Amino acid sequence: MPTFEAEDTTRLSLENYIVFDSDIASGGQAIEIPKTNTTEQGFIRLTWTEDDGPAGNYNFKIAYFDESDGRSTLTLRVNDIPISRYIFNKNPGEQDNPPIDTPNSGNYIGLTGSIFDGLSNPNPVFKDVELAPGDQIEISAVADSLGNQTYELARIDVIEITPALEAGPVITFPELTITPTDGTLAETVPKSGGITITRTGDISQSLEVTYTVSGTASSSDYKPILTGTVTIPEGQESVDLKLTPIADGIVEGEETVIITLENSPDYQLGETPSATFTITDNDQST
Secondary structure (H helix, E strand, O other): OOEEEOOOOOOOEEEOOEEEEOOOOOOOEEEEOOHHHOOOOEEEEEEOOOOOOOOEEEEEEEEEEOOOOOOOEEEEEEOOEEEEEEEOOOOOOOOOOOOOOOOOHHHEEOOOOOOHHHOOOOOOOEEEEEEOOOOEEEEEEEOEOOOOOOOEOOOEEEEEEEEOOOOOOOOOOOEEEEEEEEOEEEOOOOEOEEEEEEEOOOOOOOEEEEEEEEOOOOHHHEEOOOOOEEEEOOOOOEEEEEEEEOOOOOOOOOEEEEEEEOOEOOEEEOOOOEEEEEEEOOOOOO
16 A cells, blocks of 8 residues: 655655645645746656556545645546546635635645545545556646636645555546637627537436636626536537626626536546636726
């Protein structure tokens, strides 16, 4: 049951990650994408060895800090092949205002056990990953701001890789992506825009998709109200979400609406799990 402290570079190779001190982290330290380079991904790399375990299926547990000021995304690759994605979207304590942007005990997600606000622990975040000695494991991370002035910096404490209890049947989950059909909305016309959520694989049953809404615009700036769920109907590969801006007579400048797909046991996230609408303003200051 190999356990890797994220800051321990005797086994892990880090790129665009720095170490910071934390009383909450298991070893007194954790890693984060530097605030000075949030446009670049962070990478954690590891070579799986015979000492780590024989060929088989493994689960990945990750202890991390899940602040409410962003939605960092992790992508797991084995031998350069994308395997799965996970988004930091538990956001314990996110009722605080302004958004929490610092690591603390309230937003720490441990390897096991309950977390703040009574939310369920998401671990293992990657399941039934096939590994063999010599495999190259890479976890890439993206910092995200949700349009705020701060960033969730994909802060990671510990990675634990354990054998999956049972291999079980191979289940192919649909993969979801978001494609903007028109990402620019205008109050002047008003000009509507939309996105398409597309799934791969079996379409014989309907699929409920959950998402979060963020950005600088408020729900009064557009219609209809985004409920956080949408269903891809039985027999269809995709569903459209359309937004129409509301001309409110208020000088606001450009505003954004960001729709991000949530993690779910019913599907996996593709290369583009989020899309952004930009609302242009038709009002001028006097």
